[in-house]
Amino acid sequence: MLNLSSFFHRSAPSMVGLDIGRSEVRMVEFSGDRAHVAQLAYCAREALPDGAIGEDGIDNLRQVMEAVSRLWEKSGSQTRQVAIAIPSAQAITHILAVPAGSSREQQAALAGKHAEGVLPYPLAQALLDFRIIGPTRDTPGQLDMLIAAAHRDDVEDRIAVTESLGLQAVVADIESHAALTAVARTLPAAQTSSTFALVNLETHGALLSLCCDGCVAGERQLAIGHRQLQGDLQQYDADQNDVLATYLAHAARHIAQALQTLRQQSSCAPAHIVLAGPGASIPGLVEAVHRHTAVSTLVAAPFAGVALTPGIDRGKLAVNGPACATACGLALRRFDR
Structure with a gap:
């Protein structure tokens, strides 16, 4: 039974952001009752088996449930209410x-x-x-x-995953909108009010969202997932630099073409490009995108300026941060008032 009333439901006093991605699940939890004094209580990722989630949605509920269960058990979270992401x-x-x-x-x-x-x-x-x-x-x-x-x-499948653990999904948000929330809070006010592009680089593909005045003005799906890159790097050990350079040029070119299309459709010119997702930290990608677009490019840091609870490893957080932008935005919904 559907127990989620809306995408814009008012948040819960205690709530975890749960992002069920194509290749992994991510979880973020904040403590506190106000966003400006919140502490990051937990941030983690758990890999999914190949084929658990396909292009059209969840293909193997059991595998996804097991991955979320492992993630929840490791976190030790006692929170029972979650915000979930709906793929854009x-x-x-x-x-x-x-x-x-x-x-x-x-x-x-x-x-x-x-x-x-x-x-x-x-x-x-x-x-x-x-x-x-x-x-x-x-x-x-x-x-x-x-x-x-x-x-x-599509929504009920994700709710079924949460209910398998005795959790209650109380908020649903579209993944690009949730990631936008997380990224926007880390940008200076002058940048937040301007137009910028958010590129979410997942293993199986990417999504470019053009954001203008706090809203998504347009989106384009990109066929630049880095799964093939990972396989090629393992297969061609002697030519890793060439393999990486080929991928970087390919990805940057697709981002530049998609950005140009969205600029023409919306008449919005981004001042910055923000890279998020697990592929955001691929060496050389920031520089390649900047060369092809002539737009200032940076890697998302959704937890910048957030206080950390004891036990959180700052080094791991720096690695996990870009991939957990959507989960961070979902977790921040608990502070909506």
């Missing part, structure tokens, strides 16, 4: 202008009507939510409303 490829978001004086009921009707026209499946099969994100730029009397929708089966 399995979710649909739109920004719709609505009258400033419209009621919640009128907004719900507009969201449903709009969703019916863009969803590739019946509205009855979707989990739909909406929220007002601010006034419509250059249009007095209008408000921008963010609509988010995903197929119920």
Whole structure:
């Protein structure tokens, strides 16, 4: 049974961010009751077997449940409520202008009507939510409303994973939006309000999100997963530099092309490119992306400035940080008020 009411549900007093990725699961937990005084209580990753999750969703629930169970056991967490991520490829978001004086009921009707026209499946099969994100730029009397929708089966599979451990999923967020939350808090105010690109580099592929004024203005899936790179580096020991250079040029070129497309579609030019995900720390990638795009490029540091509880290894955190950007953003939802 679906026990998650919305994508934008109010957070819980104590809540863990759980990111079920294509090749691994990640968990982040904060302590405290305010974001600006929060402490990082736990951050970890657990690998998934090949084939546990496919392009269309979870293929082997048992393997995913076992991986999350191992992660939870190692953490020692007593928290029972979690925020989960919905893959961006399995979710649909739109920004719709609505009258400033419209009621919640009128907004719900507009969201449903709009969703019916863009969803590739019946509205009855979707989990739909909406929220007002601010006034419509250059249009007095209008408000921008963010609509988010995903197929119920995609959400329920992830809820089934949490329920197998006796946990309760109380918040769902789209993975790129959660990662944006984590990254934006570490950027200076001048950068946060400007446009920047977030590239989430996973083992099997990548997602480039163009972020403008705190919102996702456009996204592109990229076929630049570094799984093949790992295999090639093991196979061609003598030519590792050549293998790495070929991958870097390939990845940077795809990022540059996707960024150019999104810039033309949205008229937004990013001041920075932020690399996240487990592939963000590949040696030479920052420099290669900068060369191909001429845009300032850096690796995500979602835990920058966060106090750490005793026992957290700063060296491991520096390695795990970029991969756990989405889980960090999910965990921060506990501070929504």
